[in-house]
Amino acid sequence: MEEKRRILVIGTGDTKADELLFMRERIEAVGGVAVMMDVSVLGDPPYKPEHDKHAVARAADTTVEAIIASGDENTAMTLMALGASRLARSLHERGEIDGFIALGGSMGTDLALDVALALPLGVPKFVVSTIAYSHLVPPERIATDLMMILWAGGLYGLNSACKAVLSQASGAVVGAARAVVKPDMSRPKVGMSSLGKSCLQYMVTLKPELEKRGYEVIVFHTTGMGGRALESIAAQKGFVAVLDFSLQELANQLTGSVVNSGTDRLENAGRQGIPQIVAPGAIDMVDFPTWQAVPSRFTERPYHAHNRLLASVTSDGATRREIARAIGDKLAAATGPTAFILPAGGIQQWDQEGEPLYEPEALSAFVEEMRARVPDNAELHEIVGHINDAAFSAKALEIFDRWVAEGIVPPGVTGRRAA
Numbered sequence: 170m171e172e173k174r175r176i177l178v179i180g181t182g183d184t185k186a187d188e189l190l191f192m193r194e195r196i197e198a199v200g201g202v203a204v205m206m207d208v209s210v211l212g213d214p215p216y217k218p219e220h221d222k223h224a225v226a227r228a229a230d231t232t233v234e235a236i237i238a239s240g241d242e243n244t245a246m247t248l249m250a251l252g253a254s255r256l257a258r259s260l261h262e263r264g265e266i267d268g269f270i271a272l273g274g275s276m277g278t279d280l281a282l283d284v285a286l287a288l289p290l291g292v293p294k295f296v297v298s299t300i301a302y303s304h305l306v307p308p309e310r311i312a313t314d315l316m317m318i319l320w321a322g323g324l325y326g327l328n329s330a331c332k333a334v335l336s337q338a339s340g341a342v343v344g345a346a347r348a349v350v351k352p353d354m355s356r357p358k359v360g361m362s363s364l365g366k367s368c369l370q371y372m373v374t375l376k377p378e379l380e381k382r383g384y385e386v387i388v389f390h391t392t393g394m395g396g397r398a399l400e401s402i403a404a405q406k407g408f409v410a411v412l413d414f415s416l417q418e419l420a421n422q423l424t425g426s427v428v429n430s431g432t433d434r435l436e437n438a439g440r441q442g443i444p445q446i447v448a449p450g451a452i453d454m455v456d457f458p459t460w461q462a463v464p465s466r467f468t469e470r471p472y473h474a475h476n477r478l479l480a481s482v483t484s485d486g487a488t489r490r491e492i493a494r495a496i497g498d499k500l501a502a503a504t505g506p507t508a509f510i511l512p513a514g515g516i517q518q519w520d521q522e523g524e525p526l527y528e529p530e531a532l533s534a535f536v537e538e539m540r541a542r543v544p545d546n547a548e549l550h551e552i553v554g555h556i557n558d559a560a561f562s563a564k565a566l567e568i569f570d571r572w573v574a575e576g577i578v579p580p581g582v583t584g585r586r587a588a
Contacts, residue, residue, distance in 0.1 A: 174346035175202045176339075177257060177269040179284060180277060182207040182214025187327050188272055188335060190216060195339035196270075201346070204266055206256070208249045208280060210236060220256060228252040228259070242276070250280040254287035261288055268293035268346035270338060272320070275300055285312035290402060291352050293345035297338045299323055308393065309431030313401045316341065356385040356582045357409040360399050360438075362450075363388055364415050368518050369450050371414060374562040379569070383581020384409075391415040392456070392479065396430030403437035410578045411438040412565060414510075414556070415450040419499075420492050424484065425464065428456040435496065439503025444577050446568055447500065447547075448510040449539065450556055451517040452492050453531065454481045471526055483526050486534030493535055497542030506577050508548040508568050511539055515555040 176196050180189045182205070193203035205218035208225055210233065226233045229252030236248045260266045269288065271281030278298040285294040294315050300306065301317040318338050322330030359379055363372045376386045387402075389395040396418040403411060413435060422429035438445045457464060459480040463472060467482040474480045484492070500507055513536050519526040543549040550568065554560045572578040 171200075171347070173200055173202045174267040174343055175204050175265065176342055176346065177204045177206055177260060177266045179206045179208060179253060179257075179269065179271040179281060180273060181209045182216065182218060183209035183212025185272060185277075186214050186216065188323070188331070189214075191327060191332065192270065192272065192335050192339045195336045196343055199340050199343050201339075201343035204260075206253065208253055208277075210242075210245050210249060220260075222249075225249055225252040225256055228256040246276050246280055250283040253280055254283045257284045258287045261292060266292075268295070268342050268349075270295040270297065270342045272297045272323075272335075274298070274320075274324070275305065278306070282306070282310045282312070282315075285315050286310070286401070288312070289405060290314055290407070291349055293342050293349055295338055295342040295345070297323070297335060304427060307431060308397045308429060309400075309433055311394065311397055311401075313398045316345070353385070356383060357579055358407060359384045359386050359410050359412060360403060360408040361386055361388045361412040362391050362396060362399055362415040364391055364417065364451055364517070369415055370518070370557045371562045371565065374559070375412065375565060378562075378566055379581075381583075382570075382573075383583035391418050391430075391451070393418060393421075393428045393430055396434055400430060400433060400437045403441060403443060406441050406443065408438065408443055410569065410572070411443055411445040412569075413438065413445055414448040414565075416447075416492075416496065417451040417454055417456065419495065420452045420454070420484065421456050423492055423495055424455045424466075424488065426455055426457050428458075428479070435499045436502065439499065439505060439507065442503075442505035444506040444572055445503065446508045446510065446565055447496070448512065448556060448561070448565075449493075449496065449516050449535070452496075453483050453489060453516060453520060453526070453528075453535070455484055456481050471528075473525070483528060484531070486531040489531055489535035490538040493538035493542050496539065497544055500547045501544035503546060506572060507546060508550060509539075509543050510561065510564055510568075511536060511543075511549065511551040512556040512558070512561050513551055513553055514558070518557060521555060 196203045206220040207218040207222050236245045281296045290313050296317045297320045299320045301319040363369045379386045389399040418430040419434045459474050470482040
């Protein structure tokens with residue numbers, strides 16, 4: 170008989186008891202076990218949770234009384250979020266939970282996002298929120314495999330609309346806990362950033378070559394949340410090396426686009442000392458929603474609508490110099506081995522002669538600025554060709570193989586040792 174999956178259910182039981190008890194009933198109805206964690210501050214739930222608010226406060230090295238006396242609701246909930254995150258991680262490390270689900274408005278969501286970040290990839294994470302999909306949630310708060318659903322009709326009390334949502338969410342998290350295939354840890358993992366093959370093509374060569382060497386290569390699509398996932402896993406030291414060759418999200422963030430991965434893009438691998446090889450793929454393009462007006466600073470720039478969701482414009486030479494300076498600053502903060510490959514012949518498919526985004530003066534401005542901005546702690550490797558040329562992939566493999574030979578990157582696992 171299949172073992173029942175234990176789902177940590179988090180919410181403020183003093184104000185959301187009916188909803189939380191309904192979720193517990195639905196989790197148990199589909200064969201799960203609900204493990205209740207109460208994060209109330211002022212009141213108490215009308216049920217006995219497995220982990221009460223005093224246990225949550227203790228995990229934050231404080232007491233509920235001290236949290237109440239902290240001064241305001243924001244400070245109080247931040248402390249409860251710290252305790253809930255620590256306690257949830259501890260429960261997972263002890264093998265006492267298989268997934269988690271949280272319920273809340275903006276306050277409960279704020280806490281739930283911290284809990285999700287505290288749990289590793291492969292632990293099902295579900296947040297039922299009145300602000301799901303909202304721009305109130307910044308990219309850096311979103312865990313790699315977070316699932317969210319809009320808590321429709323969920324402001325006050327149970328109703329048919331919110332029961333439909335809560336029952337789906339409860340079933341979904343139990344199903345995810347049953348079905349999840351957790352990450353295979355038998356081969357060391359290399360993170361790689363890219364866009365689609367029509368724009369950036371190096372992954373077609375590099376992925377199989379690195380797999381031959383015994384590495385698992387995980388490629389992230391840099392349209393906002395892909396870069397966020399890369400950064401999140403890097404922050405948890407989930408890679409032995411990072412090949413960060415598509416930095417368009419960094420350019421988006423610097424130019425005010427919502428299609429970004431947060432302010433810490435291109436920082437977490439360096440912060441954790443993970444060896445990283447970096448290149449400026451597609452930094453000349455700025456994305457924004459197709460359904461919004463073109464930002465005023467880009468109205469005269471070349472424009473392309475990719476689909477009904479995503480459109481792009483190109484940045485001018487001055488903006489590309491600004492981006493080069495930002496890349497240099499982030500590389501300078503790295504604590505681990507760092508190399509930068511500068512393809513002077515172009516950085517995405519459509520910036521070549523004869524293509525619609527060909528702007529040699531703007532590209533030259535970036536290349537000139539980037540040469541001057543690569544810091545002393547990083548190797549600079551300039552190639553004459555384009556980022557999609559075979560010479561670029563060859564240079565990346567040359568650096569990677571040298572680092573393996575020098576013991577900077579651990580060797581891959583080949584043959585019978587690989588799963």
